[in-house]
Amino acid sequence: MLRDITIGQYYSADSVLHRMDPRTKLLGTMIYLVSLFLFDSAPVYALAAVFLGVVIMLSKVPFSYMVKGLKSILFLLLFTVFMNMLFVKGEVIWSFWKLQVTREGLRKSGFMAARLILLILGSNLMTLTTTPTRLTNAMESVMKPLKLIKVPVHEIAMMMSIALRFIPILLDETDKIMKAQLARGADFESGNLIRKAKSMVPVLVPLFISAFRRANDLAMAMEARCYHGGKGRTQMKPLKYAGRDFAAYAVLLLYLAGVIVIGKFL
Amino acid sequence: MEDMKLIADHLVYEYNKGTNQTVRALDDVNFVIRTGEFIGLIGHTGSGKSTLVQHLNALLKPDSGTIYYDGADVFEKGYDRKALRGKVGLVFQYPEHQLFEETVFKEVCYGPINMGLDTKEVEMTAYAAIKRVGLPDECIDQSPFDLSGGQKRRVAIASVLAMKPEILVLDEPTAGLDPKGRDELLSMIVELREKEGITVVLVSHSMEDVAEYVERIIVMDKGKILYDDVPKAVFSHAEELEAIGLAAPQVTYILKDLKAAGFDVDTTGITLAEAKETILQALTWKH
Numbered sequence A: 001m002l003r004d005i006t007i008g009q010y011y012s013a014d015s016v017l018h019r020m021d022p023r024t025k026l027l028g029t030m031i032y033l034v035s036l037f038l039f040d041s042a043p044v045y046a047l048a049a050v051f052l053g054v055v056i057m058l059s060k061v062p063f064s065y066m067v068k069g070l071k072s073i074l075f076l077l078l079f080t081v082f083m084n085m086l087f088v089k090g091e092v093i094w095s096f097w098k099l100q101v102t103r104e105g106l107r108k109s110g111f112m113a114a115r116l117i118l119l120i121l122g123s124n125l126m127t128l129t130t131t132p133t134r135l136t137n138a139m140e141s142v143m144k145p146l147k148l149i150k151v152p153v154h155e156i157a158m159m160m161s162i163a164l165r166f167i168p169i170l171l172d173e174t175d176k177i178m179k180a181q182l183a184r185g186a187d188f189e190s191g192n193l194i195r196k197a198k199s200m201v202p203v204l205v206p207l208f209i210s211a212f213r214r215a216n217d218l219a220m221a222m223e224a225r226c227y228h229g230g231k232g233r234t235q236m237k238p239l240k241y242a243g244r245d246f247a248a249y250a251v252l253l254l255y256l257a258g259v260i261v262i263g264k265f266l
Numbered sequence B: 001m002e003d004m005k006l007i008a009d010h011l012v013y014e015y016n017k018g019t020n021q022t023v024r025a026l027d028d029v030n031f032v033i034r035t036g037e038f039i040g041l042i043g044h045t046g047s048g049k050s051t052l053v054q055h056l057n058a059l060l061k062p063d064s065g066t067i068y069y070d071g072a073d074v075f076e077k078g079y080d081r082k083a084l085r086g087k088v089g090l091v092f093q094y095p096e097h098q099l100f101e102e103t104v105f106k107e108v109c110y111g112p113i114n115m116g117l118d119t120k121e122v123e124m125t126a127y128a129a130i131k132r133v134g135l136p137d138e139c140i141d142q143s144p145f146d147l148s149g150g151q152k153r154r155v156a157i158a159s160v161l162a163m164k165p166e167i168l169v170l171d172e173p174t175a176g177l178d179p180k181g182r183d184e185l186l187s188m189i190v191e192l193r194e195k196e197g198i199t200v201v202l203v204s205h206s207m208e209d210v211a212e213y214v215e216r217i218i219v220m221d222k223g224k225i226l227y228d229d230v231p232k233a234v235f236s237h238a239e240e241l242e243a244i245g246l247a248a249p250q251v252t253y254i255l256k257d258l259k260a261a262g263f264d265v266d267t268t269g270i271t272l273a274e275a276k277e278t279i280l281q282a283l284t285w286k287h
C-alpha cells in the first residue's frame, strides 16, 4: 500500500553515484535544482532531462522505482498544472463558462510540470543513493561556515538525518497498523470524505503512540551512549574527496555552462 | 471435500518487486485447513510465517496462486474480503500496538461494528469476547493503555474474537511475554478451542510453545513448507530441524540421550507427560 512512497528512502546498490562523496552529491543536486529555475525554455529542460536520465542510469536505481516516487506527488502536480492552465492571462484558445485556457497558460503549465518532475526526481536521486548518516555528514560539512554566526549546524544536521531515517520506519509502521485494523474489519476506501477521515483515527492514534515511543527509545539510546551534541565530536570515516568527485564537479560545470549557453542563445 | 475449509493453492509472494532487493517470502506454498483443527505454524524468523498468515485473510494478494475459502476463490473480483476477515480472525504480532480506543469495551466493539452488526449484538459479542479471554470485569471501562502488557494483548485478541471468526490465526501471540504470561495465554487459547471447537492456527518460532498443544505442525523454511504432519512425525526429524535453526522439544533430546545411555525409552515422546511415562516404564522394567 504505502510502499510506493520512495521519497527520502535509501536504495542500496553499488554504483559510482553511491560511492561518490556525499558533499559532491549535495552540492551537485543544488546546482541542478538551480539550473531548473534559470530559464523557461524547452531546450534547457530537454538538456536537464537528458542529464538526469544519464545520471539515473549511472546510479543503477531502476527507472520504474524512481517513477514510483512521483506517484505520491501526482495530485500536487496536476493541481499546479491546472491552476496555471486556467489562470494565466493571454491569447485564449479554448473557453468554457468563465474558465479560459490560454496559449501562455499552456506553455507555462508545461514548464511547471517539467520543472516539478525534474526537481523531485533530482532530489530523490540524492537520498536514494546516499545513506542518512553520510548525508548528515555532508550537510554538516557544507554548512560549517554558518557556525561562525552561531547556527547550531550539527544539531540541525542530526535532526534532519533522524527525520530521514524515520520516514521508512514510520511508513512500515503505518502499513502494519493499517493491516491490523483491516484484519478487524476496517474499511479505508468506501464512504465520503468525512467517513474516510474518521476511518483513519484507528491508524493515527497507534501511529502517534508508536512514534513517541520510538523517539523516546532513541533519545534514551543516544544518552546511554553519551551523546552530547556536536562539540568535540570526531568521525570514524572523515569525508575525503576522490578523483571521481573532481570529475563529477567538472561534469556539473560543463552541464551548467551548457544550460546557460542554450538558455541565452537558443 | 466440504471439510476443506481453507485451501492455500501454490502461493508465491515477493517483497520489493522490481528492485535489486527482491525477497521471495513465499515459494509455492500449499496446504489445507480443516474445520476444528489446531495447527502450529513454525519456522525461523524470516521464514515467511507472517507473510503467509496475511494471505489467509486476503490482506496480501499472492503474485501467483490463490486461497479458497469454503470453496470460493477469495481473490476473485467481487468476493467480499471484508466478510472474510471476520471469518478468518488474524491477530497480528504485538497486537497491543494497534489499540486506539478510550476504553477496553469500545476497543473490542470496533471489530463487530465494522462487521455491520446492530448495537445490541455488538455489545453482547464484545462482552462475551472480553469474558472469553479471561479479562476481569473491572477492566471493561478502563483505558486499554493502562493495562499490563499481557492484558493489553488479551484485549487485542478479544477484539478479533468479537467478530466470531471460524478460524483464529495468532501470529506469535507469546512474543515478548514473561513465562507466566506465556503459559496463561497458551492455556487460554487451548481452553477456547476445547470449549468452542474453534479452528486455531498458532504461529510460533518456538517448538516448546506448540509441541504440547497442537495436533498438526507445519514447518516453514525460506518461504517453503518443509514438513506438514503430526508433531511426533515432525519431531522425528530433529537433525533437519536443527539445520534450519529450530529444535525439537527438550524432553525429546533427554529421551534420546537416555536411549543412548542404554535405557529402553520411547524417543518419540514430545511432551513432559509422555516422557515421564516412558521413563518410569523403562525404570520399572529394569528392576
Ligand SMILES: Nc1ncnc2c1ncn2[C@@H]1O[C@H](COP(=O)(O)OP(=O)(O)O)[C@@H](O)[C@H]1O
Pocket (backbone or CB within 6 Å): B015, B016, B023, B024, B025, B043, B044, B045, B046, B047, B048, B049, B050, B051, B052
Ligand atoms: N514489509 C516487508 N518488506 C520487505 N520485506 C519483508 C517485509 N516483511 C517481511 N519481509 C521479508 O520477507 C521474509 C519473510 O518475512 P516474514 O513473513 O515476516 O517471516 P516470519 O514471520 O517467519 O519471521 C523475510 O526475509 C523478511 O525480511
Ligand SMILES: [Mg+2]
Pocket (backbone or CB within 6 Å): B046, B049, B050, B051, B093, B171, B172
Ligand atoms: Mg513474523
